[in-house]
Amino acid sequence: MKTALLLLVTLRAALMAPRKLPHVPDVVFPPVPDDARLSSEHLRLLLETNQDPEVQPGLFQGDMALTNEMYDFWRVGLRWDVMPERMWQNSTVHYVISPLYDTSEYVTIYNAILTLNFLTCIKFVPWDGKADDFLLIWPVKYPHGCWSYVGRFGGPQIVSLQPPDEQGPNCLGDEGRSIHELLHALGIFHEQSRADRDNFVDIHPENIIPEFQVNFNKESLENTTYSFEYDYGSIMHYGQYYFSKEKDRPTITPKKKGVRLGQRREMSKTDCLKINALYGCLDKSTYHRRKYYTLCKFMGL
Numbered sequence: 271m272k273t274a275l276l277l278l279v280t281l282r283a284a285l286m287a288p289r290k291l292p293h294v295p296d297v298v299f300p301p302v303p304d305d306a307r308l309s310s311e312h313l314r315l316l317l318e319t320n321q322d323p324e325v326q327p328g329l330f331q332g333d334m335a336l337t338n339e340m341y342d343f344w345r346v347g348l349r350w351d352v353m354p355e356r357m358w359q360n361s362t363v364h365y366v367i368s369p370l371y372d373t374s375e376y377v378t379i380y381n382a383i384l385t386l387n388f389l390t391c392i393k394f395v396p397w398d399g400k401a402d403d404f405l406l407i408w409p410v411k412y413p414h415g416c417w418s419y420v421g422r423f424g425g426p427q428i429v430s431l432q433p434p435d436e437q438g439p440n441c442l443g444d445e446g447r448s449i450h451e452l453l454h455a456l457g458i459f460h461e462q463s464r465a466d467r468d469n470f471v472d473i474h475p476e477n478i479i480p481e482f483q484v485n486f487n488k489e490s491l492e493n494t495t496y497s498f499e500y501d502y503g504s505i506m507h508y509g510q511y512y513f514s515k516e517k518d519r520p521t522i523t524p525k526k527k528g529v530r531l532g533q534r535r536e537m538s539k540t541d542c543l544k545i546n547a548l549y550g551c552l553d554k555s556t557y558h559r560r561k562y563y564t565l566c567k568f569m570g571l
């Protein structure tokens with residue numbers, strides 16, 4: 271009886287014990303919708319033309335890993351009524367920051383996490399070794415660059431942030447690119463793919479590497495998820511030269527004078543409100559609504 275009890279206790283302890291981190295290989299194969307899949311030649315072209323680190327991974331629109339199923343639905347963005355399983359439960363996101371980062375890189379990523387925790391009701395918490403779903407923030411070697419899955423995928427899921435090297439700061443010059451990729455992981459798409467974007471920006475197909483014109487597609491009107499104004503200052507907006515044939519030929523320019531595209535410094539006011547709206551932070555109570563509106567008001571230019 272005593273032995274059986276001991277066995278039961280041991281078994282229970284083993285089951286409850288925190289799990290070890292999964293092994294993360296240097297080369298991973300995130301899902302890419304069939305329509306957006308690139309040949310190895312095209313992927314090489316991206317590296318050789320020295321593109322932005324968000325363009326280099328060669329995933330959907332550069333830095334977003336998503337499945338065929340999501341691509342078919344993608345025009346609706348991550349609407350929770352269509353894909354509830356992609357939402358992080360209880361607005362809680364467990365994460366692990368790779369031990370491969372050095373201290374300053376770690377601090378940059380950690381600052382991005384602290385910023386999101388401060389400005390939203392979403393809770394990024396260190397992985398407790400028990401939660402099934404968590405982010406592995408990792409400098410995988412391939413695909414190279416900054417990229418993320420869109421929304422919760424289930425199980426450990428990579429957010430790839432390339433540390434600085436001889437080419438430049440890559441994804442860790444400051445916290446902005448980490449925030450950009452974490453917002454993808456929470457379910458946010460690129461701003462310039464909005465249905466109404468042609469009222470606000472011009473696309474220059476003649477300057478885009480032909481194979482990547484698909485990355486400039488937009489959503490259909492009936493599926494616009496957010497009721498926010500078009501946001502030139504969004505941290506989720508493409509830069510002017512993304513996927514350009516040559517460095518000085520813009521692929522996207524604003525119709526409005528005096529605005530700049532593609533900032534990766536901080537969330538804009540609208541980014542801040544958008545992510546709070548997506549996770550219901552503004553509807554929790556009058557107190558929360560006021561709190562997050564006030565915090566977001568101070569963001570951006």
Ligand SMILES: [Zn+2]
Nearest residue numbers: 324333450454
């Ligand atoms: Zn992106």
